[in-house]
């Protein structure tokens with residue numbers, strides 16, 4: 001069984017994907033073709049944000065967002081150490097300083113109650129991550145940001161399609177960034193990403209930064225990057241949008257079913273707060289003696305993964321930013337998290353096989 005079943009999704013959408021890609025090959029506008037604006041319109045409507053700017057990856061979405069905010073060397077950005085490295089990487093790339101705040105032990109998202117104490121005169125932005133497909137606690141975070149006049153960037157790479165208090169991930173703060181890496185909830189067939197905002201000036205800045213800071217052809221108003229998402233990848237996402245709502249529903253159902261099947265085992269499941277849903281970008285649980293359990297599952301043909309085995313304050317490239325600060329919940333999670341097979345096409349039979357193998361592995 002695959003960890004993420006992209007093959008079944010492709011089989012289901014094959015004619016639509018072929019048709020969409022063929023159209024691009026026929027019109028030949030490989031860069032900034034009509035599918036780019038079409039996708040941006042569809043995704044803006046989907047999230048409820050006024051603007052969507054597609055970019056070349058989720059990482060580039062985060063980088064361009066910080067550049068649009070005018071992040072300067074020495075500025076501080078508050079974020080979580082329990083995330084994929086890209087979140088902190090873009091801060092450091094711009095010469096700024098990631099200030100880590102620990103996570104909630106039951107959701108693995110930023111512990112918002114610890115944020116305000118870490119704000120200094122150098123703080124320039126707050127960057128929560130909606131890990132595993134569940135939105136971080138944006139309402140209190142936005143309230144803190146407002147009190148201090150700070151922008152909030154949601155790293156929504158794993159949570160596209162999730163809702164928080166009835167609104168979509170990506171459209172909950174100053175800027176929202178997502179990724180269309182193939183294994184994310186909405187993936188393309190290569191690299192891609194998007195920025196969402198309802199701030200007109202920031203949207204314009206992101207559009208310019210995406211194309212080398214050009215406000216008009218060969219007028220480089222600001223320093224930018226080569227950060228466009230190509231037309232073929234936009235065509236793939238457009239084709240995949242056809243059944244995306246169904247996929248989100250399946251992900252929620254499969255997540256709920258995993259939760260029910262794992263009740264009474266020695267595995268602890270992630271808590272989903274009542275004011276939001278989880279689209280299970282990863283179906284991640286907490287387990288003791290993880291390496292042994294993983295090895296036994298592997299032997300029974302059930303693939304697993306660890307997101308993430310080492311928090312950023314323990315990574316050579318980022319440890320110096322944490323100094324002597326401690327992040328006990330991130331450390332504890334990093335030793336126990338294990339992700340199980342998850343995709344919209346996972347069948348009940350496959351899911352039963354995973355859970356049976358897991359029960360056997362737990363002894």
Ligand SMILES: *Cc1c(COP(=O)(O)O)cnc(C)c1O
Nearest residue numbers: 057058059084086157158179181
């Ligand atoms: C995948 C991911 C990214 C980076 O997205 P890419 O498209 O691979 O660049 C950033 N943050 C988080 C939390 C991610 O999971």
